[in-house]
Amino acid sequence: MNASARTADPSALDTHALYRQHFAELQRRCEQALERGGFDHLVVPSGTLHYQVFDDRDYPYAVNPQFKAWVPLTRNPGSWLVATPGHKPKLIYLQPFDYWHVVPQAPSGWWVDHFEVIVIRQPEEALAHLPKDPARCAILGEAQSALGVGGDRAFVPNNPPAVVDYLEYHRAYKTPYEVAMMREATRKGVRAHRAAEAAFRAGKSEFDIHLAYCGAARQDANELPYGNIVALNQNGAVLHYMELDREAPAQSRSFLIDAGASHHGYACDITRTYASDGGGEFQALIDAVDAAQRKMCDQVRAGTDYKRIHLDAHLALAGILKDAGVLKVSPEAAVATGVSGVFFPHGIGHGIGLQVHEVAGFAASDRGGRIDKPAGHPYLRLTRVLEAGMAVTIEPGLYFVDLLLDGLKQGEHAGSVDWNRIEQFRPFGGIRIEDDVVCTDAAPINLTRDGFAEAA
Ligand code: GLY
Ligand code: MN
Secondary structure, three states, X not given: OOHHHHOOOOOOOOHHHHHHHHHHHHHHHHXXXXXXXXXXXEEEEOOOOOEOOOOOOEOOOOOOHHHHOOOOOOOOOOOEEEEOOOOOOEEEEEOOOOOOOOOOOOOOOOOHHHOEEEEEOOHHHHHHHOXXXXXXXXXXXXXXXXXXXXXXXXXXXXXXXXXXXXXXXHHOEOOHHHHHHHHHHHHXXXXXXXXXXXXXXXOOOHHHHHHHHHHHHOOOOOOOOOOOEEEEHHHHXXXXXXXXXXXXXXXXXXXXXXXXXXXXXXXXXXXXEEEOOOOHHHHHHHHHHHHHHHHHHXXXXXXXXXXXXXXXXXXXXXXXXXXXXXEOOOHHHHHHOOOHHHHOOOOOOOEOOOOOOOOOOOEOOOOOOEOOOOOOOOOOOOOOEOOOOEEEEEOOEEEOOHHHHHHHHHOOOHHHEOXXXXXXXXXXXXXXXEEEEEOOOOOOEEHHHHHHHHHO
16 A cells, blocks of 8 residues: 555645655655566656548647656657656656747746756657666557667567556555645536536537536646536436537436546546426436435445445445336345346446546556456446545446337336336436545545535
């Protein structure tokens, strides 16, 4: 376990001090990982731009997460990080001579003093500053970041499993700096969620709600950690609905929004569901899911198996369906027969941090291995036992998905639901409530609920 992750909620501490501690933890992890893999240097390219097929336009740039773990730089392709135990890490920073684009500013901020910063003007100049012997380097990145191929010293990402497994496994444990960054991402996300709710209540289209969201977050599609899911009415039944209808419906009955924000490379991931004023029974269903979700968030405790939270959620959600008159059988029977999965067809959540779906969700240890998903639950993304420092989402949902309902109707359990009740709820699509929660040695920190409370 990561000792630094055990500290209390860090929001009040100062970023310099938090980063210093984060940096020390990264150095410790780096040293261990290199020892495991038998390497002397960790070499991490920030990544490169890619052309789209038969075109001269680039895909949006996405920084190598192994790079942004060290430095809060998300818009700097062609840069490199070199960490060698016992030495100050090098940041080889590409600041090209370019009059077509805005050139990245010279690096500045609380983190810069921890690095020997070397500014280069051409990507190839990095070669002169990389370690002498590429064979002694764990080079973590994508294939196209390779440098020097065809020359005497080629730096081709080798992604040694021993090194990657170690670093990715430990990335689940957030340092207090990382929690602070996620808290800032949450502030932006909450601000934007509130603007989106107001736009929904004003009868705007999905597209205009999305624009209201981006405007309030001050982030566009390339900066957001994932594509916004903005769904009115029955579109809420599509789990990853991203169509953004330009026309507002004649009547907006319900609104499901799953949208995040980024801060220095860290993500938040927030989902809320609203009914229009006087939403009646659908509002009651939202309230019931919300109350159950808060209890699930409270299960984010050190020692709790995340799979347990997922399986318990099935029972809790089936209980809500029973109370709403959708289920005609007991919640236990609905879970046992798989009927609960028709209404809750995804996992309870995932790790979060540098990536919205954080890596190593199934890692059995920092030496590899895999913890399988429970049988019949193919979409669960995290199977580890929770420990202090882990950050996860808790995102239960209830949906009325035509495809899945058709399957239920044709199967042997068709009689376990009241089809008239389903017809009443179908026009509202679905419900998902999602918070980002940090596990501690005591009560969990709910970044999302804190964010909404602060904004209110
Ligand atoms: N926020 C989208 C997801 O977690 O899949
Ligand atoms: Mn999520």
